[in-house]
Amino acid sequence: MRVTVTYNDLESFTEAEALHNNSTIFGNNAEVSVAPASNSPEALIYFAVQNLISVRQLEAYFDKSGHYILGKQKLREEMRLLMADIVEKVLEDNIEKCE
Numbered sequence: 001m002r003v004t005v006t007y008n009d010l011e012s013f014t015e016a017e018a019l020h021n022n023s024t025i026f027g028n029n030a031e032v033s034v035a036p037a038s039n040s041p042e043a044l045i046y047f048a049v050q051n052l053i054s055v056r057q058l059e060a061y062f063d064k065s066g067h068y069i070l071g072k073q074k075l076r077e078e079m080r081l082l083m084a085d086i087v088e089k090v091l092e093d094n095i096e097k098c099e
Helices: 015-026 041-062 068-098
Strands: none
Touching: 041 068
16 A cells, blocks of 8 residues: 655754654655655745755854854855856856847
8 A cells, every 4th residue: 555645844954854754754665755845936946945054054053162153154155156156057048048
């Protein structure tokens, strides 16, 4: 018998954590996949950014050196640069397709 369970995980920080938690709950025979909450562009972007930053943010947050604010600022700036690069690449690709 094949049983499909779908739900929005509001507790896990990372994809790896969601996979691990569900394997623990449903066992090793479970086929677990993690995806954005919807296929809207905003949900896809949120999911991607969440996967890019969550581990690093949590590491900075729980770092005993007390540099969370600096780590968060650095991470924010790195993400701004990455997003700017991605937007520029999409714009360039679209122009190439037009020509």
